[in-house]
Amino acid sequence: GENVEQHPSTLSVQEGDSAVIKCTYSDSASNYFPWYKQELGKRPQLIIDIRSNVGEKKDQRIAVTLNKTAKHFSLHITETQPEDSAVYFCAGKNSGGGADGLTFGKGTHLIIQP
Amino acid sequence: DTGVSQDPRHKITKRGQNVTFRCDPISEHNRLYWYRQTLGQGPEFLTYFQNEAQLEKSRLLSDRFSAERPKGSFSTLEIQRTEQGDSAMYLCASSVGANSPLHFGNGTRLTVT
Numbered sequence: 001g002e003n004v005e006q007h008p009s010t011l012s013v014q015e016g017d018s019a020v021i022k023c024t025y026s027d028s029a030s031n032y033f034p035w036y037k038q039e040l041g042k043r044p045q046l047i048i049d050i051r052s053n054v055g056e057k058k059d060q061r062i063a064v065t066l067n068k069t070a071k072h073f074s075l076h077i078t079e080t081q082p083e084d085s086a087v088y089f090c091a092g093k094n095s096g097g098g099a100d101g102l103t104f105g106k107g108t109h110l111i112i113q114p
Numbered sequence: 115d116t117g118v119s120q121d122p123r124h125k126i127t128k129r130g131q132n133v134t135f136r137c138d139p140i141s142e143h144n145r146l147y148w149y150r151q152t153l154g155q156g157p158e159f160l161t162y163f164q165n166e167a168q169l170e171k172s173r174l175l176s177d178r179f180s181a182e183r184p185k186g187s188f189s190t191l192e193i194q195r196t197e198q199g200d201s202a203m204y205l206c207a208s209s210v211g212a213n214s215p216l217h218f219g220n221g222t223r224l225t226v227t
Contacts (some may be wrong), residue, residue: 006156034215043118043205043218044157051213089156101147101159101170102216 002027004092006105014113019080021108023090024072030092033073034102035064039086047088048075077110085112116140118219120206126225127196134192135222139208146189147216148181149205150174157205157218163189196226 003026013019025033034049050057050064050073057064061080066073073092077084087109091102119138127133139146144165149157160179161171165186175181178196183189193200203223207216 004156032213036218043220045218046215049215091156101162101172102157103159104156106154107156 002030002092002094002103004090004103004105006090006108008108009106010109010111012111012113013080015080015082017080019075019077019084019110021075021088021090021110022072023074023092023105024070025092025103026071027092027094028068028071029094031094033064033066033090033092035075036089036091036104037086038089038107044089080110080112082112082114085110118206118208118217120204120219120222122222123220124223124225126227129196129198129226131196132192132194133196133224134190135204135206135224136188136190137206137208137219138188139206140217141187143208143210143217144186145209145211145214146183147207147209148189148191149207149218151203151205151221152201160191193224196224198226200224201226 006023031052036044037047038044061078063076087107089104089107091104093102121136147162148160151157160175163183178194181191203221205221207218209216
């Protein structure tokens with residue numbers, strides 16, 4: 001099955017700086033990679049996703065890049081703000097295969113220092 | 115709020131008791147998923163339904179766990195003979211289809227004493 005590794009586990013950045021979170025996956029057949037943000041005590045919320053037919057996707061201050069050859073993908077947050085503080089999870093799956101469940105990484109606790 | 119709703123939000127039970135959780139997905143979503151999340155970890159896939167059919171179960175889903183979605187709408191997750199290791203947040207999610215994003219509920223936090 002799929003295995004998703006995420007790092008770092010904790011990331012502290014100054015407000016206004018950029019943050020980068022990286023994930024690797026093991027199943028070369030995986031083709032869908034979402035990122036979720038989870039604030040303390042709340043539900044995971046999808047912030048951006050990417051499919052394997054594109055290498056990069058951007059939505060305002062958030063971007064995701066995918067390197068299929070190296071089997072890794074990254075989340076980039078620019079001009080960080082205090083409300084970006086949360087736990088971020090990457091995930092992957094092969095949406096065309098028999099296994100439909102997303103495999104999540106262990107999460108990155110992003111701390112935005114004022 | 116037309117999002118995924120879960121009930122109860124919290125459940126405290128004694129070891130050995132049975133518990134049942136309910137999930138109401140977004141109304142037009144035909145796929146429904148159950149995940150478990152423990153502190154400091156990402157959600158772990160348990161099982162999913164397409165309409166009323168349970169199509170996949172994780173190896174994490176022991177025989178003490180059973181899930182149903184009898185009419186293809188709401189779903190229940192039952193844990194029999196609870197153990198302390200079952201303490202976790204149980205998250206439900208739904209999606210329109212196989213290649214669509216998952217929308218999570220707020221979860222049911224289970225504490226087994």
